[in-house]
Amino acid sequence: MKKFFILLFIPFILFAYKVDIQKWKSYKTFYNFLKQNNLPLSIYYNLPINLKRYVRFIPQNETIFLLKENNDFKEALIPINSEKQLQIIKTDNKYNTKIIPIIYNEERKEVQVTIDNYLSYDLYKATHLSILTNKIIDIFNDRVNFRTLPKGTTITVVYNAKKRFSEIKDVKILYAQIKNNFYTINAFLNPYDGRYYDEKGKSLKGMFLKAPLRYKRISSKFGMRFHPILHKWRMHDGVDFVNKIGTPIHAVADGKIIYKGWIRGYGRSVKIRHKNGYITLYAHLHGWPRGIYVGKWVKQGTVIGYLGNSGLSTGPHLHFGVMHNGKWINPLKLKHNVKITLYGKQRKKFLAYINKFSKENNIALK
Structure with a gap:
């Protein structure tokens, strides 16, 4: 993105144009932005409907770049999500807007930390990246109990830092190792399927997540029950997880979306087909995020909907069902x-990939 930025602004820089950098605060609106920079409100009203939705929800603390000459506006770049940005250009007293891609720079980094206090503190002290801790825990939480991580444990991480104008926006961990007197666990990102495996080709995460969401309680388990609305005994072929409306719902395993829509009493629902004859159902949803459609392949952990109260439901909850080879099974026994x-x-x-990667990054395999 840095190269793109320089090329974009070279003609202006030569004539001593000023780059004004702003942060998009939580209280800020696109309307406020236009007023503060003496821009006409017609810029907003002339936007296509889909772009108006985007500018209403510009990510908090995003970096906004403005180009000015003697306080006269010339151009602005405003991120609307992690992939795209709104470009506003003034030419001949007219304001043109368009969506252009955000181009990131990637920088390879390596860090090794000895845990003397606790993971998040020591890792942040060494990198100033809070997101690294969450990513490490997500990779290893099926293998390591982080609550009892011994002091003196060494964490080694090789990652790509994703930068926009020298500001790190995200990191992709390519390799990580947790080593102490009790165990050594390696995790390599497989570029061919996006999962993490050890040096023997065994995944660090299980095929299924323990649950598709963070929930407060289970209101109804798998089995026969007296239906609270229909007032008769019938089979409950799933598990009901209770939380507030809007709670993100995650795909419990890699798979292909085979249904998205309304299913009678289930309300708004999503079905995903997985390997080995498994199908999962996520029902009573409030809605779906953009980009969820039939035929889409999703990774384990992808947000595929939001908890709701649609269909025959007595309150906000997720009905989660698992079918194996055409038969409903108890999700809690999965x-x-x-x-x-x-x-x-x-x-x-x-x-072959990890052998080459290890040589390039001086990693000694067992």
């Missing part, structure tokens, strides 16, 4: 900790 192991060509390809 073996979420079953690991994925690479075999055949996939294993050979992955091992």
Whole structure:
């Protein structure tokens, strides 16, 4: 993005134009932005309907770049999400707007930290990146109990820092290791499927998440029950998880969306087909995020909906069902900790990749 920025503004820089950098605060609106920079409100009213929705929800603390000459506005770049930005250009007293991609710079970094206090403190002290801790926990939480992580444990991380104008916006962990006197666990990002595996080709995460959301309680389990609305005994072929409306719902495993829409008493629903004959159902949803559609392949943990109260429902909850080979099974008895192991060509390809990666980054494999 830095190269793009320089090329974009070279003609202006040569004539001593000034770049004004602003932060998008939580209380700020696009309307306020236009007024503060003496821009006509017609810029907003002339935007297409889909762009008006975007500018209403510009991410908090995003960096906004404005180009000015003697306080006269020339151009602005405003991120509307992690991939796109709104460009406003003034030419001949007219304001033109368009959406252009955000181009990031990626920088390879490596850090090694010894845990003397606790993980989040020591890792942040070494990198000033709070997101690294959450990513490390997410990768290893099926293998490591972080509440009892021994002091003296060494954490090694190789990652790509995703930058926009020298500001780190995200990181992608390519390799991580947790090592102490009791165990050594390696995690390599497999570029071919996006999962993390150890040096033997065994996944660090189970095939299924323990639950598709953070929930307060389970209001109804799998099995026969007296239906609270229909007032008769019938089979409840899933588990009801209770939380507030809008709670994100995650795909419990990699798979393909095979249904998105309304299903009678289930209300707004999503169905996903997974490997080995599994299908999962997420029902009573409030709605879906953009980009969720039938035929889309999703990764484990992808947000595919939001908890709601649609259909025959006595209150906000998620009905979560699991079907295996055409038969509904108890989701609470699903073996979420079953690991994925690479075999055949996939294993050979992955091992060749980590062998090359380890040599390039001076990683000693066991």
